[in-house]
Amino acid sequence: MSALFRPMARPDLERLAPFDTELSDHDRPDALSVPWSRPAPEPTRSKRWSARWISVATIIVVLAAWALTAALGIVSPVFLPSPAAVAARFVSVTTEGFVDSTLLEHLGVSLARVFAALIASLIVGVPVGIAIGMSTVGRGIFDPLLEFLRPIPPLAYMPLIIIWFGIGEPSKVLVIAIAMLAPIALSAAAGVKGVNRERINAARSLGATRRQVLAHVVLPSALPSILTGLRIALGAGWTTLVAAELIAATQGLGFMIQSAAQFLVTDVVIMGIFVIAGVAFVLEFAIRRIEAVLVPWAGRD
């Protein structure tokens, strides 16, 4: 049965808080003010669970189908290695390595590149974003440059980076950093632009100077948006990593996959894809945690 047509239970968000008690158990934030701005009904626990079980079943079915196809030997392992072979590769690359480095070394090098790029693009992107968000001049200068940069695929500017900056580590980091720059700067700008004017007015009427408004209102207000930008940027960076490692790399997950593909070692290719997907998942999860800790108010505003 479709989820849309069933009446759904929804969390008890709108009891009226007795006036002169402090927060009671029934007292849920905020929702009582505007009765019609209710949170959308959420799926009940049982519904969430059944979806999860179906997901587990799906994954099992997919793996089983894969294993079966591989076991039947209809296609050669070059085309479709068995799940067991991929798992074995995971172990062997972890312990013995592939193309002269272990999995952990490849992973470490790749992560180092992405994080170096992240730091570089934060250092450049956040001030640029704040300039765009806060001043007409900043917007006039940086907006067209960013809008030009944003849609260009990394592989298109990579040849230029190679000619200009060589094939060393800086070029790889730069390619990734450029891909990260636009999301970070544009999110920072959106965050600054989206600062609630009333909050700024409030701060000023409470005696804050302009500098204090920037430090105590604008920056904290923009933080959730900056973190969102960071999340998008990490995704973009991780995607660009494999491209960057086309540049004369000797280590890295992207390099590992490409080398494996050139030698038709399909099980390492598939294993690498799983590792890349896994790391992306972990990064995304980590940033969500960071967001929850750093800006617990985001989305409840």
Added chain:
Amino acid sequence: MSALFRPMARPDLERLAPFDTELSDHDRPDALSVPWSRPAPEPTRSKRWSARWISVATIIVVLAAWALTAALGIVSPVFLPSPAAVAARFVSVTTEGFVDSTLLEHLGVSLARVFAALIASLIVGVPVGIAIGMSTVGRGIFDPLLEFLRPIPPLAYMPLIIIWFGIGEPSKVLVIAIAMLAPIALSAAAGVKGVNRERINAARSLGATRRQVLAHVVLPSALPSILTGLRIALGAGWTTLVAAELIAATQGLGFMIQSAAQFLVTDVVIMGIFVIAGVAFVLEFAIRRIEAVLVPWAGRD
């Protein structure tokens, strides 16, 4: 002076409509209902203009600096061809071609690939998204698969695609289509999930059958979100295009850039980057127009 600190004019959105007249000039939609849900103040025309002039100035300065550096001959044209050389290339590649095809042919082939991929991913992605949005089973099955697929860089799965499907045109289209699939399906799902329950209830209490609700409420409600997904997907597809054209292409903008880089024809590389950025800009603009025509209510809801 910073834009945040100046009081800003804001459009006259909230006059009270006289009750028994029809729409008067003063009558602006909707805002009178909830006086505090006002649109954020928009920059005044003069402010928008000054930013635009600064942008124009910025672009002129950047071009001039580029022309000057190139003219001074500090660096060889292999590193930095002059703007004039790039412009001349634009003309010569348009008329005579580069690596055996004219610019229009390269562009046509690339666009054909991206649009073929777009159609493929719409055909697959929209129904999948609707299934995710409407049924627990659909969500259980497709959500994990999409979430797995989403963060994998095209260059990582490209070797696998090549191993499985060869180096022909289908592989190129497939690589692009996979990159487009997740944004389209997830936006469609978000659109369906975000359908206003009251609208569904309204339709049902007006006698609509379930199928009618799907056709007359769910789909139109999800359309703005699907179009947003399409826009994101086109961006992703355009980015992936250059990667896809790493696969033994003989035509296409990405192929042109890569070949030019190998022959050290830097002016064609830069010209190609401009063309790619320009096309991305045009595509984005076109979709925004399509959105404005197809879903004029989006964002005013």
Added chain:
Amino acid sequence: EDLKLTIGYQTVVEPSKVPQADGLYEKALGATIDWRKFDSGADVVAAIASGAIDIGYVGSSPLAAAASRELPIETIFVVGLIGESEALVARNGSGIIKIADLAGKKVAVPFVSTTHYSLLAALKHEGVDPKTVEILNLRPPEIAAAWERGDIDAAYVWDPALGQIRTSGEIIVDSAKVAEWGAPTFDAWIVRTDFAEQNPATVTGFVKVTGDAYADFLKVPDAWSTSSEQAAKIAKLTGAKVEDVPLLLKGYVFPSLADQASDKFLGGATVQAVTATSEFLKEQGKIDAVLPDYGKYVSAKYVSEAAASN
């Protein structure tokens, strides 16, 4: 002082792999050397252009393309004329038995490389319009993979990819034949001019070690047999099968250090060869312009000095 040197090499089977494997260059030059492996000359040229490497191994075609773009490089050592070591192979069952059959087929070459050049030259010699052939830009390892999958009908390539694809294909023509048709190709070591100016002794030292290896091979070529340790070292660095190495070494015509300085090579003919290559590339629309003089891209100075120090 501690000199750092970056050298870009390719997986071509030739004698200098032996001193490279033995670390003789480091010893002789007193430098730390970062050896970078490249799949084709185009990538080497890009790396040299950006200053990322100091000395690189390229074929005559990328060399001509780079010189024509006036990159600050110098040719310091001619590895040798390419003979049977680069060849056009047609896949069994592709129906290709002569060059004219290539029309409408998929033929893979690494763009800009010597085999790209040789393919174009062969097509021209046989009167086949290159536009009728689907010429795909693939790097040698990608050619091997695409071949395995049956995606391409023919490829013009060198070892180790050549060795792999030859087992299921027929050689249609090789570079020795194309050279006879008037389009010879060769491989060479090039150096960045600014590096050479600052470190002339290092360059001479490099040339000398290289030349010694060639001399060692030329002295008794048969000593580098399948079971020799030289063959094993070469196989390890290039990925070629060890049993193929002796034959592959015969695929080149290696000049001695003394010959290098003569007018047959760096002393004269190399400049003409680069000029001729450039002219052909221009004719094929691959490069824009041919320079009036390629003299400054070729230098016999280092080979002369190296030969003199013997």
Added chain:
Amino acid sequence: MPTLSLNQVTIRYDGEPRPTIGSTSLTIDTGDFVVLTGRSGCGKTSLLNVAAGFITPSSGTAGIDGRSITTPGADRAVVFQNDALFPWLSARDNVSFALRMRGMPKAERNRRADELLERVRLPKAGGKAVWELSGGMRQRVGLARALAADPDFLLMDEPLGALDALTRERMQTLLLDIWAGANVGVLMVTHGIEEALLLGTRGAVMAPDPGRIVRVIETGFGRRYVAGEPVRSIKADKDFIAGRAELADAIFDGEPA
């Protein structure tokens, strides 16, 4: 003259420990105008949703003349607080939605929609897009849309809650006019005490934990308006003022107002 009746309805939502609505009964005849008030969260919407057929009671029955209510139906048209119009349709197409669902030909349903738009005093708004309408106009289109289904009952959940004070007062009298002219039973949820008093033939007050009707007040001010008495005079009436205090008392149940 159908009768909608809720008998001993209880509602317990999935995962909630206690019932939200505990054994509540309510009967609405054609011609009735029942107004339901009560504090936020006491279950007014839940009860209305049972009548609409959007949710099924955990126990008790909801029915019309003995036929049990299991799904929404065009005999019970619903008007929502935020109009819930379809923005991809013009005002006219919104109004004719129910007719289209029944397969009525376009020309006929357009004619009918224009009649209804006239009835809610929007004779020229048919071709407008939803977002071109003001809040009050949208709410009137929503009303016309509900009337188009030619329902026996009109269920309204805070239909005027999102309007500003002036528009709201005007809509109140419009509602009374419509009700007077149509042969329907009305169930309306509101937070407004005066509104409850002015509009209803009967006012029902709910209290929470569990939600139930704790007080029913017979009121007749709406009929007086329909009979021709001006609103201002009604509101100045001492019965009205006393009624306000009584309703407020029942809602806030002893807590300081």
Added chain:
Amino acid sequence: MPTLSLNQVTIRYDGEPRPTIGSTSLTIDTGDFVVLTGRSGCGKTSLLNVAAGFITPSSGTAGIDGRSITTPGADRAVVFQNDALFPWLSARDNVSFALRMRGMPKAERNRRADELLERVRLPKAGGKAVWELSGGMRQRVGLARALAADPDFLLMDEPLGALDALTRERMQTLLLDIWAGANVGVLMVTHGIEEALLLGTRGAVMAPDPGRIVRVIETGFGRRYVAGEPVRSIKADKDFIAGRAELADAIFDGEPA
């Protein structure tokens, strides 16, 4: 005893053809509680913003005891409709914001904040995050934050507009209590007619096109509450009822209410 006065203030926004506010004067003394009402869009917020120093009048002057108002200042604390609290700060840190801006040491400002929280009857909410508070609690924190600046004037723009009916009524009496205990002049904008009547010492009604004050009504019901009379008895008073009608008349100016 400072006096805030607006003299012949006009406002014309950039790009607007006509002035939004046309030559309006208003004087607020310490101890005054001036309530500004009027239809949506007539310029209430704009006028309050001039007093706050958020916008500069196009002509006319705004000043306190002759010193002209050019920027916002802690002598005129503002309370906003949607509280405008800083969600990255705890309730206590929100309240002590003005003190922090002045460089007051942490311990002292915390003590002061806690006192103020007690005054708005939130003695235990200091450590709470903003989003853990209900709408009414947030509005009270906003009030405490404004009071912390120890302002001469309290400017409030629909401070109770986002609250539900019950919470809103309770906040009204709290506002009166605070006002009675503090030595401030209050300017408050509201849409609520009863609210205006109950709270103000003076009620000013604005009309649009251009925005101007068209009527000033002296009211004293707030003082009666402060003196001890219960709200319900005040609201039942016939003067109050007459005042409501008078205010409504002034606001809607002849249009049918």
